[in-house]
Each structure stands twice: as C-alpha cells, then as structure tokens.
Amino acid sequence: MTDVLVGIENLSRDFDVSKPWLNRVLENEEKKYVTAVNDVSFEIRRGETFALVGESGSGKSTIAKLIVGLIRPTGGQILFDGTNVATRGSASMRQLRSRFQMIFQDPFASLNPRWRVKDIIAEPLRTFGVAEGRAAWEKRVDELLETVGLSAKDGAKYPHEFSGGQRQRVAIARALSAQPEFIVCDEPTSALDVSVQAQILNLMRDLQDEFGLTYLFISHDLSVVRHMASRIGVLYLGRLVEVAEGKTLFRDPKHPYTKMLLDAVPDLEMTGRKRQPVEGEIPNPIDPPSGCTYHPRCRLANDRCRSEVPVLKLHGDTKAACFALEEGRS
Amino acid sequence: MTMDSERLKPPGLWARFFDSDIWYSFTRSKVIMAAAIVTLLIFLGALFAPLIAPHDPFDMASLYLMDSLTPPMWEAGGNPVYPLGTDDQGRDILSAILYGSRISLAVGFASVAFAAILGISLGLLAGYMGGRVDSIIMRIADVQLTFPSILIALLIDGSVRSIFGGIDREQSAFYVLVFSIGLSFWVQYARTVRSSTLVEKDKEYVQAARLIGLHPLRIMASHVLPNVMGPVLVIATINLALAIITEATLSFLGVGIPSTQPSLGTLIRIGNDFLFSGEWWIAAFPGAALAILVLAVNLLGDWLRDALNPRLR
Numbered sequence: 001m002t003d004v005l006v007g008i009e010n011l012s013r014d015f016d017v018s019k020p021w022l023n024r025v026l027e028n029e030e031k032k033y034v035t036a037v038n039d040v041s042f043e044i045r046r047g048e049t050f051a052l053v054g055e056s057g058s059g060k061s062t063i064a065k066l067i068v069g070l071i072r073p074t075g076g077q078i079l080f081d082g083t084n085v086a087t088r089g090s091a092s093m094r095q096l097r098s099r100f101q102m103i104f105q106d107p108f109a110s111l112n113p114r115w116r117v118k119d120i121i122a123e124p125l126r127t128f129g130v131a132e133g134r135a136a137w138e139k140r141v142d143e144l145l146e147t148v149g150l151s152a153k154d155g156a157k158y159p160h161e162f163s164g165g166q167r168q169r170v171a172i173a174r175a176l177s178a179q180p181e182f183i184v185c186d187e188p189t190s191a192l193d194v195s196v197q198a199q200i201l202n203l204m205r206d207l208q209d210e211f212g213l214t215y216l217f218i219s220h221d222l223s224v225v226r227h228m229a230s231r232i233g234v235l236y237l238g239r240l241v242e243v244a245e246g247k248t249l250f251r252d253p254k255h256p257y258t259k260m261l262l263d264a265v266p267d268l269e270m271t272g273r274k275r276q277p278v279e280g281e282i283p284n285p286i287d288p289p290s291g292c293t294y295h296p297r298c299r300l301a302n303d304r305c306r307s308e309v310p311v312l313k314l315h316g317d318t319k320a321a322c323f324a325l326e327e328g329r330s
Numbered sequence: 331m332t333m334d335s336e337r338l339k340p341p342g343l344w345a346r347f348f349d350s351d352i353w354y355s356f357t358r359s360k361v362i363m364a365a366a367i368v369t370l371l372i373f374l375g376a377l378f379a380p381l382i383a384p385h386d387p388f389d390m391a392s393l394y395l396m397d398s399l400t401p402p403m404w405e406a407g408g409n410p411v412y413p414l415g416t417d418d419q420g421r422d423i424l425s426a427i428l429y430g431s432r433i434s435l436a437v438g439f440a441s442v443a444f445a446a447i448l449g450i451s452l453g454l455l456a457g458y459m460g461g462r463v464d465s466i467i468m469r470i471a472d473v474q475l476t477f478p479s480i481l482i483a484l485l486i487d488g489s490v491r492s493i494f495g496g497i498d499r500e501q502s503a504f505y506v507l508v509f510s511i512g513l514s515f516w517v518q519y520a521r522t523v524r525s526s527t528l529v530e531k532d533k534e535y536v537q538a539a540r541l542i543g544l545h546p547l548r549i550m551a552s553h554v555l556p557n558v559m560g561p562v563l564v565i566a567t568i569n570l571a572l573a574i575i576t577e578a579t580l581s582f583l584g585v586g587i588p589s590t591q592p593s594l595g596t597l598i599r600i601g602n603d604f605l606f607s608g609e610w611w612i613a614a615f616p617g618a619a620l621a622i623l624v625l626a627v628n629l630l631g632d633w634l635r636d637a638l639n640p641r642l643r
Contacts, residue, residue, distance in 0.1 A: 068541055097543045110534035114556035120535075124542045174538065 005182055005214050006044040006067065010076035013037040013062055017286060034285045036062040038238040039076070041312075044182075049208065049215040051225040051246070053261070054235030055282050060218045061105075063235075064186045067216065068102050080182070098128040101175040105187040107167035111159040117170050118155030121145070124178040144173040149203060165196035169203065176207065182214045189224060201227055222265045226250055234258050237285060237293040244318040254320040256298050292323065300324035352637045365629035372623050376432040383425035384411070388591055393420045399604070402611050415611040417600055423611060426597055427619050433593040434620070437507050438574040444512030445573075446566050449519025454550045454558070456520065457527025468524065471517040479514035483576060486510035487585050503587050511576050515569055522565060526558035560635070567631025571624040578620055594620045 018024060018031040037059045044050040052060050065071045067078055069085060078085040080096060101124070104110035111120055118141045124130075131137040142152035148169040159167055168188060175183050185204070189197040201224065207213060219225050225232060225246075232249045234242040234257065242255040253259045263275040280297040283289055292310050295301035302323075310321040323329075347353055356362060375382065386392060398420040403410045414423040456467040474482065487510045494502065530536060531554060539549045578595030580586035582602070587593040589600060594616045601613025 065537075070537055070540060094543055097541070102538065102541055104534035104538065106534060110538055112535040112553055112557070123539070127542050127544060178542070 003046040004043045004079075005046040005081055006216070007079035008040060008042050008044075008063075008067070008076070009079065011037055011040045011063070011066060011073055011078065012075035013059075013066055013071065014074045032286060035288070036238055036285065037066065037073075040235075040238070040240050041076075042233050042240060042243055044214060044216055045231075046181075046214055047208075047212055048230040049217050049228050051217040051219060051229035051232045052235055053219060053222060053225055053232060055220065057237075057282050057285060058235040059238040060220070060235055061186055062238075064102065064184045064216065064218050068100060068184050069097070094128070098124075098130075098178045099180050100182040100184065101178065101180040102184045102186065103168075103171055103175050103188045106191050107164050107171055108159075108191070110171050111167055111174075113159055115158075116155065117145075117157055117159065117162075120159070120170065121155070121174045121177050124174060128178045130178050140177065141173075144177055145170075147176065147207070148173045163196075164192050165200060168192060168196075168200050172200075172203065172207070176211070179211075180213070182216070184216045184218070186218045187220070188217075190219065190221065197224065204228070222261060234261070237282060237288055239293065240312060240321065241294065242318060242320040243312065244320075248317050252316075252318070254315050254318045254325055255322050256300055256324065257294050258320075260297075292321075298324075300329050302329075355633070355637045359633065361629060362633045365626040365633075368622060368626040369630055372431055372619070372626070373435065375428050376435050379425075379428040379432050383422075383428045384413070385422040385425040387421040387426040387429055395420050399609050399612075401609075414615050415609075417597070417612045418604065418609075423597075423615050426592055427594070427616050430592050430594045430597050430616060431619060431623060433504070433587055433591065434574050434577055434595070434623075437504065437511065437577045437587075437593065438570050440504075440508040441511035441515065441573045441577075442566055442570050444508055445515035445569065446519055446562065448512065449516035450523050450555070450558075450562060452516070453520035453523030454527055454554060457524035458531050458546060458550050458554060464524070467520065471520050474514075475517050479511075479576065480579060482514035483507075483510040483580055484583075484585060486513055487580065507577055507580060507586055511573050511580075514576075515573065518565055518569070519562060522561050523558050526561065527554055530554050530557050564631055564635040567627060567634060570631075571627045574620070574624060574627075 013036050014033040015036055016031065017034050019027070019029065023029070024031070040059075040063065042050070052063060054060050062071070066073050067085075080100065083092070083096060085096065111117075118138065121141045121144055122131075122137045125140060126137055131140045138155075141155055145152050145154055150166065150169055150173070154162075154166075154170075159170065162170065168191075171188075188204070189200050192200060204215070205228065208215060215228070217225065217228050219228075229246045232242075232244060232246050233240050234249075234255065236257050242249070242253070242258045244254070249258065250262065253262050260276055260278060264278050276299075283293065283296065289296050289306075291307045292298070292301070292305045295305040298305065304323050308323070310323050310326070312319045312321045313326065315325055356366070380386070397409065397412065397416050398418050400412050400416040400420075401408050402415045402423075403413050405415075408415065412422045412424070414427070416422055417426065452467050452471075456464040477485075487506055490502075490506045490509065527550075536549060536553055539553050574594075577586060577593060578598065581593050581595030582599045584599065587596050589596050592600065597616035598613050598620070601609070601611075601616065604610075604612050
C-alpha cells in the first residue's frame with residue numbers, strides 16, 4: 001500500500017492583498033501578500049483517506065482548490081498519478097480532469113438553483129462523454145441517485161426541494177458521475193446537522209469501498225476525521241506541522257499544536273487527565289511570526305524556535321516539524 | 331430494480347401551465363389580471379391595427395381636410411365616423427393611436443432587447459472575467475451614466491443623422507431610435523448583471539463547473555446567466571415602459587418618428603400645438619393611451635418578478 005496517487009511537492013500559494021494601485025502610490029505602501037500555503041509536501045496513497053486538519057485560516061481549503069486546479073500554485077507542484085497537474089496540455093488535461101472531483105462544503109451553494117437535479121448530476125458525465133445520448137445518461141443518473149440513497153424520481157426536482165443532507169447526497173452523486181478515482185472533500189459535513197453528518201460520512205465510506213476511491217478529506221472537526229481518515233496531516237498557518245497514521249496521531253500526538261488540538265476535543269469518558277487549554281489564536285497570516293509560526297502559543301518555545309523554521313522530520317512513525325521534539329525538550 | 335415502470339407520463343405543456351404556481355398567483359390578483367388584459371388588448375390592437383382601425387391614417391389620399399379638428403363623437407359637432415375626433419389634417423385619432431402604439435411598442439421592444447443583450451453580455455463578461463476587462467467596461471458605463479439618457483439618445487440620434495445624412499429620414503427613424511434608446515439603457519443591465527455575477531461566480535456550483543474544465547463562456551451562459559436573469563426581467567419590463575416614454579419624448583421633441591407615420595409621442599406633440607385653442611382630444615387620447623400602456627406593463631413586470639423567482643415560492 002505505498003502506491004502514491006497524488007503527490008504534493010513544496011506547494012505554495014500567495015494571495016495579493018495589497019490596496020489598489022493608486023492608494024499604494026499615494027500612501028507609499030509596498031505590495032502585500034498573504035502566504036496561505038507555505039512549502040507543503042505530502043502524498044496521498046491510492047485507496048486511502050488523507051485528512052487535513054487545522055483551524056480556520058490554516059490553508060486547508062486553499063490546498064483543496066490548488067489540487068483540483070481551481071487556483072494556480074505560486075510555487076511547487078502537484079503530481080497526479082505521476083503527471084504534473086500544472087503543466088498539463090489541454091488534451092491530456094481534459095482526460096486528467098475526469099479522474100478527480102470535489103465535494104464542497106456548502107450544499108446550498110454547490111448546486112445550481114436553476115437546474116434540475118438530473119442535469120446537475122449529468123453535467124460531468126456529459127462533459128467527459130462517459131454516457132452518450134439522452135437515454136444513456138438518464139439511466140446513469142437514475143443509478144447514481146439510487147447509489148447515494150435517493151430515489152430516481154428525485155432527478156426531476158430542483159435543489160431547493162431538498163434538505164441539506166439530501167443536497168449533499170446530490171453533490172456526491174455529481175462527484176461520482178464521471179467515475180473519478182480521487183475526490184477532494186472540503187468539509188463535506190460541516191454545514192450539516194450532527195444527525196445527518198454520520199449518514200453522509202457512512203455513505204462516503206461505503207462508496208469508497210464500493211468504487212475504490214481515494215479521498216482527501218478536509219475538516220476542522222477531529223471527531224469526524226477520526227471516523228474517516230487513514231492518515232492525517234495537521235496544518236498550522238499554511239505549513240504542515242505533523243503527518244501521521246490516524247490511529248498513531250490520536251494515541252500519540254507529537255507536535256505541541258496537535259496535542260493542544262486533541263486536548264480541545266471533548267470526550268464522554270471523563271478520564272480526568274490534565275488538559276492543556278487552548279491558548280491564543282491563529283496569528284495574522286499577513287504578518288506571521290518569525291521562525292516556527294507556532295512559537296507565540298507554544299510552552300516549549302525557545303530562542304531557536306523564534307528564529308529558525310523547523311522542517312518535517314521522522315519521529316518514530318510520525319513526521320513532525322518541531323525543534324522541541326528534535327532536542328528532546330518535550 | 332428500475333423505476334421506469336413507476337414513472338408517470340409527464341402532463342402536457344398547457345396542463346402543466348395551468349397547474350403551475352405562476353398561473354395560481356396570476357388568478358389570485360385582480361389588479362394583475364386587469365393589467366394583463368389591458369396590455370393584451372393594446373398589444374392586439376397594435377398588432378392588428380390595419381384590420382381593426384376604422385381609417386388608415388398613413389394614407390394621405392383618404393384624408394379629408396374638411397373633417398380636420400373634428401371633436402370626439404359625444405361632443406357637439408362630433409362625427410360617429412371619427413369616434414375620438416380628428417387632428418389638424420383630418421386623421422382619425424383612434425386609428426392614429428392604434429397605429430401609433432404599434433410603432434411605440436415596436437421601438438420599445440426592439441430597444442429593450444438591444445439594451446438587454448448588450449448590457450447582459452458586457453455585465454457577464456465584466457463580472458466573470460474581472461481585472462482589466464471589468465475595469466474598461468465599467469469605466470465606459472460610469473462615463474455614460476453621468477449623462478441623462480435623453481441626452482445620450484439625442485446625441486446618438488443627432489450624430490447618426492449627420493453621419494448618414496443621405497438616408498431617408500422616414501426609413502431610418504425607427505432604427506436610429508432603437509439604437510439610441512438601446513445604447514442609453516444598457517448600463518443598467520450591465521451593472522445589475524455584473525454585481526449579481528460577482529456574487530454567483532464565487533459560489534461553489536460555478537467552481538464545480540470550472541472543475542470539470544468547462545469553457546468560461548459556457549459557464550457564463552449556462553450557469554451564471556440563469557441565476558442573474560431575475561433582476562434583469564424586472565429591469566426589462568420597467569425599461570420597456572421607460573423606452574416607450576423615451577421614444578415618446580424624443581418624438582415629442584421632434585427628433586423621433588416623423589409625423590407622416592406618427593407614434594404616440596408624435597401625436598402628443600401635434601396635439602400640444604392645439605391644446606390651448608380648445609382641441610384637447612388630439613393630445614389627451616394618445617397621452618391617456620401612453621399612460622395606460624406604461625402603467626399596465628409596469629404592473630406586469632413587478633408581478634412577474636415575484637412569480638418567477640423559485641426562491642420566493
């Protein structure tokens with residue numbers, strides 16, 4: 001199981017947040033950039049669910065959009081099944097695009113309100129020519145609707161006639177329609193009721209088993225991630241601070257930030273163990289802290305942490321970027 | 331297990347229409363039904379003017395100068411042959427209104443269509459593409475917005491006439507009017523469509539379409555356009571009324587449709603000259619027809635906005 005489907009190498013993305021040109025000239029200001037994703041490398045193996053977790057503003061959704069090509073990277077590259085996604089030509093690009101799909105966060109915004117559900121689901125498969133002719137694609141749409149737990153009759157309805165959970169099922173059916181291998185799920189359950197979340201997550205797991213899908217699962221909800229992920233990457237301010245197997249990460253977190261995140265997860269067992277309360281909040285990414293960006297919130301920080309940037313290194317089975325860990329201070 | 335056998339046959343188009351929410355909301359409001367009937371009557375009257383008008387006001391040979399300035403039939407000296415009286419050349423006012431609203435409506439529809447197509451395309455392009463395309467289109471719109479639309483219409487009207495001076499005025503008046511009224515109204519569509527497009531293009535359904543590599547023009551046409559058309563329909567109906575009034579104004583000012591083929595505005599202008607000498611009917615009846623037409627169209631536009639929006643149902 002070391003067959004890499006998606007490889008992310010030194011991926012970076014800056015956003016221009018400068019004021020308009022005239023204001024800059026008048027106020028004598030430089031151009032300003034936010035580094036949303038900073039030198040991120042990881043790989044996603046075929047058939048696994050790789051989860052990215054992090055607080056708001058940590059760059060999770062930016063990575064998702066970079067991978068599916070909705071925005072272009074400032075640096076680094078994305079390899080899909082060995083092909084560089086950025087330099088693809090238009091012919092191979094079309095072929096490549098049909099192999100990955102995305103499930104969005106908000107099922108109320110991800111379905112065109114003026115289209116019937118069957119047309120929404122059919123769009124990818126008609127675009128990629130998976131099903132030729134009206135009868136063929138309608139049959140396929142009916143099958144897809146039943147696969148995701150809806151009725152074939154629902155195809156004639158409009159999105160506003162469905163609940164949030166049902167809409168997300170429609171979005172999943174659309175993602176599946178062109179038979180992709182890899183699906184990026186950008187917080188697919190965070191807009192849903194807790195009772196519906198579990199249904200959607202279980203559906204996604206069943207579909208993964210049935211179609212051999214690979215997921216990149218993005219979430220800020222650690223209990224959801226625990227349920228879904230085979231491996232987990234922890235993002236902090238656009239950098240990966242820890243990458244580990246799901247079970248390892250929850251049993252034995254290495255990075256101080258991961259420990260703090262896990263301590264913030266409520267549990268029913270009331271273990272009585274001492275928890276580290278969440279301290280501070282994520283810094284302003286326009287003006288990030290020097291060195292390790294976590295140092296203002298970290299109890300173990302020393303002068304080295306404030307000046308040098310740590311890189312991911314192996315600690316046991318876990319990769320973590322932390323000087324305290326390297327020096328055995330933790 | 332297939333559901334094909336359980337599927338009901340879809341009902342016919344008319345059955346679905348009479349079963350729809352639009353028809354229901356239509357039957358619920360007496361004002362809207364009245365407005366629709368009035369609009370329909372004026373449209374039909376305009377469309378079939380040659381069949382139902384008692385006289386042909388364009389046929390100079392059939393005019394009798396002896397019958398000029400006849401008052402309406404119920405006034406003293408009225409003639410039942412001319413139910414609403416005649417103008418200074420002996421033209422029947424009723425027939426002139428029927429033929430005139432034909433021209434007014436034609437100019438209105440054509441200029442609204444021209445303005446809408448131009449404005450929607452430029453607005454979509456500006457909103458979706460952003461950056462330099464957006465800046466250029468919207469700056470042009472801003473500059474144009476600083477001039478009143480009548481002034482723009484007068485300007486275009488004047489320059490087209492001087493550039494194509496040799497063209498027969500009677501032939502070209504219609505197209506010049508459509509072009510100048512249309513060009514003075516496109517900014518409103520462009521701005522509305524652009525602002526809606528800015529909202530829609532960041533929604534995830536547009537990202538989903540970009541994801542599968544659809545061409546930007548196709549995304550604009552099939553995804554963004556249907557979702558920005560709601561406000562456009564309202565603007566279009568209100569603009570239809572406005573365009574009719576602008577046409578009437580231009581004709582009233584004497585730069586519109588020539589008086590050989592009078593539109594409602596031209597009729598009002600002719601009548602205006604006789605208003606103080608007691609021949610009120612020449613201006614009053616075309617004026618009333620214009621007001622009723624504009625009011626009915628506006629009411630219908632407001633109702634359509636509410637009825638066609640699926641999110642309001």
